[in-house]
Amino acid sequence: MAIEGEYDRDNIFAKILRGDAPSVKVHEDEHGLAIMDLFPQSKGHVLVLPKVEARNLFDIEQAALGRLIVSVQKISEAVKKALKPDGVRIMQFNGARAGQTVFHIHFHIIPVYEGVVVGAHASGKQADPLELEDHAALIRKAIFA
Numbered sequence: 001m002a003i004e005g006e007y008d009r010d011n012i013f014a015k016i017l018r019g020d021a022p023s024v025k026v027h028e029d030e031h032g033l034a035i036m037d038l039f040p041q042s043k044g045h046v047l048v049l050p051k052v053e054a055r056n057l058f059d060i061e062q063a064a065l066g067r068l069i070v071s072v073q074k075i076s077e078a079v080k081k082a083l084k085p086d087g088v089r090i091m092q093f094n095g096a097r098a099g100q101t102v103f104h105i106h107f108h109i110i111p112v113y114e115g116v117v118v119g120a121h122a123s124g125k126q127a128d129p130l131e132l133e134d135h136a137a138l139i140r141k142a143i144f145a
Helices: 012-018 062-083 129-143
Strands: 025-028 032-036 046-050 087-091 107-112
Antiparallel strands (some): 087 107
């Protein structure tokens, strides 16, 4: 899909936000949702998405973007505290040519561990749901610690 276009209300993240598709929730507030990536690049890979209809960085209002990046920082801190990675990648894609696969703005929080190869974006296999829930529980606990 092109970098510009109409918002698709049937994209998977819109469905998750409406409660029409399942997810492993890490945190939710009135502005956004953090969920475990079903196809993680690394142990503890989290996605943070706003509750506004915006395809990418160029479509979102500045106020909503501000709230979103604050959430990304908050969840990243919890990932760091809970999973103790050696580094954390924060990624965001705009347009199919840039690697965007779901056209609802979102940020990836990808823990990086020494000696462990991080998988390529959008090329991994689906994770074990129980393992995702275990990681989510650790991160949830760290949010409020």
